[in-house]
Amino acid sequence: MSDNYDLVVIGGGPGGYVASIRAAQLGLKVACVEMRGTLGGTCLNVGCIPSKALLHASELFDEANGGMEKFGISTGKVSIDVSKLMDHKDGIVTDLTNGIAYLFKKNKVDYVEGRGSVSGAGKVDVALNDGKKTTLNTKNIVIATGSDVAGLPGIDIDEKIVVSSTGALSLAKVPKHMVVIGGGVIGLELGSVWKRLGADVTVVEFMDRITPEMDGEVSKTFARILKKQGFKLKLKSKVTGVKTTKTSATVTVEAAAGGKEETIKCDAVLVAVGRKPYTDGLGLAEAGINMTDRGQVDINDHFETNVKGVYAIGDVVRGAMLAHKAEDEGVAVAEIIAGYAGHVNYDAIPGVIYTMPEVASVGKTEEQLKADGVAYSVGKFPFTANSRAKANSQTDGFVKILSSQDTDKVLGAHIIGADAGNMIAEVTLAIEKGLTAEDIAYTCHAHPTETEAVKEAAMAAGGSPIHM
Numbered sequence: 001m002s003d004n005y006d007l008v009v010i011g012g013g014p015g016g017y018v019a020s021i022r023a024a025q026l027g028l029k030v031a032c033v034e035m036r037g038t039l040g041g042t043c044l045n046v047g048c049i050p051s052k053a054l055l056h057a058s059e060l061f062d063e064a065n066g067g068m069e070k071f072g073i074s075t076g077k078v079s080i081d082v083s084k085l086m087d088h089k090d091g092i093v094t095d096l097t098n099g100i101a102y103l104f105k106k107n108k109v110d111y112v113e114g115r116g117s118v119s120g121a122g123k124v125d126v127a128l129n130d131g132k133k134t135t136l137n138t139k140n141i142v143i144a145t146g147s148d149v150a151g152l153p154g155i156d157i158d159e160k161i162v163v164s165s166t167g168a169l170s171l172a173k174v175p176k177h178m179v180v181i182g183g184g185v186i187g188l189e190l191g192s193v194w195k196r197l198g199a200d201v202t203v204v205e206f207m208d209r210i211t212p213e214m215d216g217e218v219s220k221t222f223a224r225i226l227k228k229q230g231f232k233l234k235l236k237s238k239v240t241g242v243k244t245t246k247t248s249a250t251v252t253v254e255a256a257a258g259g260k261e262e263t264i265k266c267d268a269v270l271v272a273v274g275r276k277p278y279t280d281g282l283g284l285a286e287a288g289i290n291m292t293d294r295g296q297v298d299i300n301d302h303f304e305t306n307v308k309g310v311y312a313i314g315d316v317v318r319g320a321m322l323a324h325k326a327e328d329e330g331v332a333v334a335e336i337i338a339g340y341a342g343h344v345n346y347d348a349i350p351g352v353i354y355t356m357p358e359v360a361s362v363g364k365t366e367e368q369l370k371a372d373g374v375a376y377s378v379g380k381f382p383f384t385a386n387s388r389a390k391a392n393s394q395t396d397g398f399v400k401i402l403s404s405q406d407t408d409k410v411l412g413a414h415i416i417g418a419d420a421g422n423m424i425a426e427v428t429l430a431i432e433k434g435l436t437a438e439d440i441a442y443t444c445h446a447h448p449t450e451t452e453a454v455k456e457a458a459m460a461a462g463g464s465p466i467h468m
Helices: 014-025 041-046 048-067 082-106 185-196 216-228 323-337 366-372 387-391 420-432 437-441 452-461
Strands: 004-010 030-034 110-120 123-128 133-143 147-149 177-181 200-204 232-234 237-244 249-255 262-266 268-271 275-277 310-312 351-353 358-363 376-382 398-404 410-417
Touching (some): 004 014, 004 110, 004 323, 014 082, 030 133, 041 048, 041 082, 048 082, 048 185, 082 110, 110 133, 133 323, 177 249, 177 262, 185 200, 185 351, 200 237, 216 232, 216 358, 216 410, 249 268, 358 420, 366 376, 376 452, 398 452, 410 420, 410 452, 420 452, 437 452
Parallel strands (some): 004 030, 004 133, 030 110, 133 310, 177 200, 177 268, 200 232
Antiparallel strands (some): 110 123, 237 249, 249 262, 358 410, 376 398, 398 410
């Protein structure tokens, strides 16, 4: 390992490892500092990937546990071995983290296991995991330390009864009753896992609807579907306290505006109220690096901080806390440092909730377009009118495409449906390339597929759907 680099990246998550690999591909001498002991960050180790493993397994369990009878398939009584499920999840994580380590070797990126901090322009101090210390000299630094679980005042997370998303991925048994604090992406995904495996799930959300930042129509439809699945949704409500024993918890809830308290007894509480940028121990203040009033690293449009040669990307800076957003920024910042024109189109960053059905969005919502005074058209197509969704008995939801009334350019798309996470890619490409709803409408889509609903929604934006 050299002590002199063109680039040192602090953080080995989606943004950090991608930035490291891309910079190395462009000929830079690169080191990546990661304290976790494995690469991949929150997403791969205790986030996106393990949660998807559990979501998929729980969907299979739910299907086998009576969900296939509509197709004439009877399975009898179905059981779940939670320990084997966790072994499956952990095995996937291990394989993928080892895969990133291999990519580092392949691309000649030095992997430094330890906690990095910025001691000034061109210097990264590392407290190595083996107890030693070292300093890496470098021309450029990228801070890619991600985010950490946000807590609630007065509520202690013990990762046994009161759990964060991390603890919810490793429960030893299926809870009888889980209370989820927060009706956002993480709470609804993990709540779905344990709901399908047999838990009663109550979601407490402060706002007047779940997923409050999403398209309003999608949010209402999503809530209706979750209620049909058995979720209890307590909206406009806040948790004022949680008392625990060794085996249970009592959650105190009242109206968001204040009022009479009620208590909910349960055996698991998931605190899912969001995440906060991870900046502890990075030496940012000492290095003179400016922060925003939201605790993020302040950057310009080229990801550079106020200290020359120090950049930041991912969850630690402004914008959505999404792994793929961090990855795009990782490629862009590496290309900028290498002398190229790196760029990220933030209007073309999709977001997906991996429940069943999935919820996906990209671009603007109707609420945002109205607030901005933009004249727009709405094209909508329900999956009840889609032949493949009908054949699969997956007719919940719809595709909504928003286009400019002046230019017909696609401004946003919102999908709730079984394969929404894959279907949103087509519309993301359309936004990225400045295409129109007509461009999508006149593109041939295979039949029978759920993606035909995207074509029909685009046709509807022009007032001419065929199958509705």
